Amino acid sequence: MNPLPAGSNSLNGQRPSRPALHAARRLPLATALTCLLLGGCVVGPDFKRLDPAMAGLGTTGPAYTRAADDVPGASGDLSSHWWENYQSARINQLVALALAHNPSIDVAIGNLKAAQNYVAAQRGFFFPTVQAGYSATRENVGPNLTSPLVSNANPYSLHTAQLTVGFVPDVFGGNRRAVESLQAQADSQRHQLEALRTSIASNVVAAVLQESYLTNQIDVSRSAIKAAKDQLEHLRITQQSGYSSGLDLAQQQVAYAQTIALLPPLQKALEQTRDLIAVLCGQLPAQALPPAEKGSPTLPAQMPRVLPSQLVAHRPDVKAAEEQFHSALAQIGVATANLLPQLSLGASVGNSASTFNDLFSGGPAWSLIAGLTQPLYAGGTLSARKRAAEDIAEAARAQYKVVVLTAFQNVADTLYALENDQRALQAARDVEQATLKLRDHIREQYRSGYTSLLLLLIAEQSYLQANLTRISAEASYAGDTVSLYQALGGGWRDDDVAVSAGHEQKAP
Numbered sequence: 001m002n003p004l005p006a007g008s009n010s011l012n013g014q015r016p017s018r019p020a021l022h023a024a025r026r027l028p029l030a031t032a033l034t035c036l037l038l039g040g041c042v043v044g045p046d047f048k049r050l051d052p053a054m055a056g057l058g059t060t061g062p063a064y065t066r067a068a069d070d071v072p073g074a075s076g077d078l079s080s081h082w083w084e085n086y087q088s089a090r091i092n093q094l095v096a097l098a099l100a101h102n103p104s105i106d107v108a109i110g111n112l113k114a115a116q117n118y119v120a121a122q123r124g125f126f127f128p129t130v131q132a133g134y135s136a137t138r139e140n141v142g143p144n145l146t147s148p149l150v151s152n153a154n155p156y157s158l159h160t161a162q163l164t165v166g167f168v169p170d171v172f173g174g175n176r177r178a179v180e181s182l183q184a185q186a187d188s189q190r191h192q193l194e195a196l197r198t199s200i201a202s203n204v205v206a207a208v209l210q211e212s213y214l215t216n217q218i219d220v221s222r223s224a225i226k227a228a229k230d231q232l233e234h235l236r237i238t239q240q241s242g243y244s245s246g247l248d249l250a251q252q253q254v255a256y257a258q259t260i261a262l263l264p265p266l267q268k269a270l271e272q273t274r275d276l277i278a279v280l281c282g283q284l285p286a287q288a289l290p291p292a293e294k295g296s297p298t299l300p301a302q303m304p305r306v307l308p309s310q311l312v313a314h315r316p317d318v319k320a321a322e323e324q325f326h327s328a329l330a331q332i333g334v335a336t337a338n339l340l341p342q343l344s345l346g347a348s349v350g351n352s353a354s355t356f357n358d359l360f361s362g363g364p365a366w367s368l369i370a371g372l373t374q375p376l377y378a379g380g381t382l383s384a385r386k387r388a389a390e391d392i393a394e395a396a397r398a399q400y401k402v403v404v405l406t407a408f409q410n411v412a413d414t415l416y417a418l419e420n421d422q423r424a425l426q427a428a429r430d431v432e433q434a435t436l437k438l439r440d441h442i443r444e445q446y447r448s449g450y451t452s453l454l455l456l457l458i459a460e461q462s463y464l465q466a467n468l469t470r471i472s473a474e475a476s477y478a479g480d481t482v483s484l485y486q487a488l489g490g491g492w493r494d495d496d497v498a499v500s501a502g503h504e505q506k507a508p
Contacts, residue, residue, distance in 0.1 A: 099197060168345075187319075209297055227457060
């Protein structure tokens with residue numbers, strides 16, 4: 001039951017007119033009495049899950065049209081352990097270590113538990129409060145006053161024991177909306193925890209891949225330094241013999257120095273990457289980690305792709321933003337209920353006596369209390385809070401739109417990056433194969449005496465440079481594969497989907 005046209009309604013996305021809001025604040029007495037007779041109602045707008053069309057977003061575009069063609073993600077299947085697609089035991093070990101020991105996850109878990117406890121605390125207001133009290137006093141009322149006790153003793157003792165029960169019925173659903181808001185906050189924290197886990201797993205996989213490619217680049221760079229040094233020594237000999245000029249020797253000295261300069265940045269990046277892996281796993285940089293694997297890493301044979309509707313339904317940051325909107329919408333009901341009459345019930349039973357032994361000998365005294373209060377004037381505070389709740393809900397709805405747009409951008413950018421980096425990688429592989437064939441051909445000619453050692457050294461250096469370019473292109477493509485998994489929200493779990501589809505708030 002929703003007797004008020006309160007706030008921004010997620011069904012139509014329209015904000016009620018100001019006259020409607022003023023009418024809502026002057027709830028007719030008949031409506032209030034109806035709520036009381038029916039045992040309560042829930043004021044404020046009801047939440048329904050958003051979709052891109054309701055948020056004013058389109059879901060068409062070449063990236064998504066291409067992304068839905070006969071690929072695993074189009075059916076909604078995306079393994080929650082997506083990093084296993086890289087077929088690396090070390091990646092699996094490090095991701096498991098990071099998910100178990102990264103302190104950021106502990107922070108998020110603590111925030112989630114706190115949010116859940118806030119929900120439990122708010123649910124307690126659905127039940128009556130029961131208090132037991134006992135007091136003992138010793139008093140002197142003076143000679144001019146008569147003691148209220150039968151003994152007329154002065155000074156006198158008074159023992160009082162009392163049991164009090166209080167209950168505030170949730171007639172208009174203000175507490176139900178408060179519980180709903182806090183539950184949505186807890187659900188948002190849960191989705192943020194899932195997003196954090198995805199981010200940590202992605203960072204670990206990306207760092208391990210980078211470590212592998214940096215190691216390969218360092219090995220090739222050392223081979224290139226050796227080739228450049230051999231070429232420099234050869235030119236020195238030929239220059240002394242008069243077969244090459246000083247200019248050729250100087251040019252090769254520059255090339256040799258430039259090749260040496262490539263190595264320190266790679267070594268620095270490798271050590272920093274290893275430090276990053278250690279910290280992601282919740283360890284100090286000096287602590288030992290599983291040893292690196294030899295060879296190039298195995299990349300997934302087929303990348304998952306997804307429809308836009310599936311992205312919105314499963315990406316954790318989108319779901320977290322949706323729950324933030326849900327929480328803000330429920331606060332409109334809380335603010336609306338504060339404008340309406342508040343009913344309170346109370347009862348007490350107890351007794352008083354001059355001695356503790358006589359406290360329970362006579363008949364108890366009791367009282368029943370019922371109260372109804374209606375705010376009449378509060379300086380505009382309550383109505384201003386309701387308008388503020390409506391504005392916050394509008395802002396949360398707009399923020400949801402921002403998160404959805406960003407999610408679409410992430411996937412589209414990554415798909416385009418994968419497509420173009422794959423072309424760049426194929427081109428780099430073609431160049432590497434061409435320079436390899438050229439080097440092998442010149443090597444055969446050198447062995448047959450038809451070419452010089454200098455040409456062979458130049459061909460060897462060209463091949464090593466092409467090898468470095470190929471490794472760099474492969475590293476960029478590998479990073480894009482990780483970015484796509486992260487952009488898709490990591491892994492989709494069937495239980496998460498069920499919770500997202502069937503989550504509804506129910507009053508106790």
